[in-house]
Amino acid sequence: MDKPDLLFARDREWQALDQFVTSPEPDLTLAIVSGRRRQGKTFLLQALTRATGGFYFAAESATEHESLAQFGQALASYLQFPMAFTFDSWKDAFDQMLEHCRGRTIVIDEFPYILRASPSVASMIQHQIDGRQQPWSDAGGTRLILCGSAMAVMGGLLKGNAPLRGRASLELVVKPFDYRTAARFWEADDPRLAALLHSVTGGTPAYRTRFVRFQTPADLAEFDEWVVRSVLDQGSPLYREGRYLIASEGEVRSDSLYHAVLGAIASGRRTRSGIAEHCGRQAADLTHALSVLEDCDLIRIEPDAFRSNRHLFRISEPLIHFYEAIMRPEWSRLELGKAEAVWRESAPKFDSRVMGPHFEQLCRAYAATTDRFGAYPAEVSSGTLTDKETRTPIEVDVVATTAADANRPKRLLCVGEAKWGTRMDLHHLARLARVRDLLAAKHDVSEAALACFGAKGFSDDLVAAASKDTRIHLVGLADLYR
Structure with a gap:
């Protein structure tokens, strides 16, 4: 299926759902879709049911009796029946739904609401799946998608001895946009503005649209006023x-x-x-x-x-x-x-407690997706190393390594330091060089890069040093978003 034009990004998610609903399996198959609130799961699944002609039902916080009545009304409306279905139990509801929706895509959104009022529904679905192993008709396989925002509940559906464990053909987590995709979604061409916005709203699509009344800062000069108006004002949905x-x-x-x-x-x-x-x-x-x-x-x-x-x-x-x-x-x-x-x-606190750590995380995300340092890393993390000579701890913001090899130690691709509000100089470079020396005992550091991630730029002597040594990398904000 072609992805709808209105669906921004989400290529991976759409492809996974496309493969699930168009697979040749003739029987009833199950998918679990989850993700934190505001990520666009409902928009995605509604687009899917429109594309496939499927049935979509969004549960609400209600009693079992109310939920069954709402479900019966929604199913009758979908099937264009003149009167609503009346169900005595969820087993009866699912029997009728699966009978009338053979070969179609069925989406039950906010499934945790149903589970809260009717905990046995998961076991009932298990019996439906296990009892329908043979194709019902020539209409093709029926695809059942359960979706929810309560991450602990949705994750628990397939864990341990849960009834649905081993029954799902797809487990899809709809995550926030990564920082580069978020910048495109916000139409933030200035890397500094993009980083600032991401530190407040992350990659959640809804925080770009109705939650801020579709208003975004056009440039850096408007950012402060935008935060006051769209985040800190009591009338803004983002406030609480x-x-x-x-x-x-x-x-x-x-x-x-x-x-x-x-x-x-x-x-x-x-x-x-x-x-x-x-x-x-x-x-x-x-x-x-x-x-x-x-x-x-x-x-x-x-x-x-x-x-x-x-x-x-x-x-x-x-x-x-x-x-x-x-x-x-x-x-x-x-x-x-x-x-x-x-x-x-709050400006000093925002720089130190929000933007500083957030910039470090952006730098780790960048290091995890680039081969700039010789290869794509198997692991990117941070850590604290003790200098035994001076007996002082050294915090390292970015550590990228290759996978362990049975015949050789891990290869260190780079060690990096990230500074949001400080112009980086030779002092930072010397600190990284010391870290590389300390790691030589346990890692192969022969080709390790020293990476200075600087949001405010680099001193002239640091730029000169980098021009003479290919193992010194100066990574600015523009590099992160390139």
């Missing part, structure tokens, strides 16, 4: 979105603890012990909260490049990071309408 994203996850029970954990990470406490200290808890007390936030895709856990037993926690959604770092500490003043003053006074 950071809270709603957390509260909407069904597994989140105590908002205060989860906000405390996210606030700790946003303030720079990225280790388990650091988060526990910030929250005033023991590290063991946070295990459940951290697991839930990871399952909901609100945080990610990254291994330290140099310590196998140490992991770093980062917030996955830039808007939540922005909310925790800038908005939540000033919530009382924002509620009083002091948005402009809050934003003006």
Whole structure:
């Protein structure tokens, strides 16, 4: 199927769905589609049902009786029946749906709402799939797609002993746009403006459209006013979105603890012990909260490049990071309408706690998708290395390595330092050279590059050094978006 013109990007997702619905399998097959809210899943699946003539039903938060009535009305409308179906159970509903929709694509959106009121539905679907292994007619195979935004719930459908484990032919996660695609979607030609926008809204499509009334900053000069108007103003949908994203996850029970954990990470406490200290808890007390936030895709856990037993926690959604770092500490003043003053006074904090870490992440994303440093890396991460001579820790923002080989150590492709608000000079280069020397004992560093990622540019002597040594790479903002 040709991808609809109105569907921006999403080539991978459309291709996966195309292959699923047009596959030659003659029986009932299942797909699980998930993704955080506002990523365009509904738009994508509605486009799919329009292209295939399929049945689309969006569940709501309702009782089982209400949901069955809504489902019966939607199915009758789709089939152009004069009266709504009346169902006594979801088994009855699915029997009728599968009977009347043979050979078609069926999408049930916001499936977690149905599960919440009727937990046995997953087992019922399992029996439907297992009991319909033979083709029903010459109409072809029926394709059932279950979609939802509650990441922990949707991920749990196929885990462990879950009824639907092993039954899905496709598991598709609709993720935010990567930073380059987001820049194109925002029509942000200026790399600095693109990076600033991405640090606030990430790659979530809805935050470019109705959530900001389709208004975007035309250039850097308009960015500050845009943040005040579109993010910090009480009338903007983005104003409370950071809270709603957390509260909407069904597994989140105590908002205060989860906000405390996210606030700790946003303030720079990225280790388990650091988060526990910030929250005033023991590290063991946070295990459940951290697991839930990871399952909901609100945080990610990254291994330290140099310590196998140490992991770093980062917030996955830039808007939540922005909310925790800038908005939540000033919530009382924002509620009083002091948005402009809050934003003006938050400039240093925004640079250090939001843009600094975000720029580092953009640099790691860039390193993961380029062969500029000799090859495409198998792993890109960050870490802290101890200089035994000076007994001081050295934080390394970008570490790119090849895959391990049985006959040789990992090959170090590059070590890099990322600076958002500082012009880089020979001091930064010397620091990277020291890191490369320290890693020589465990890695093949013979061709390792020293990468200076600088958003504010580079000193003349650093540029001169790079012109004489091909292993020194100066990576500016324009390079990241090229």
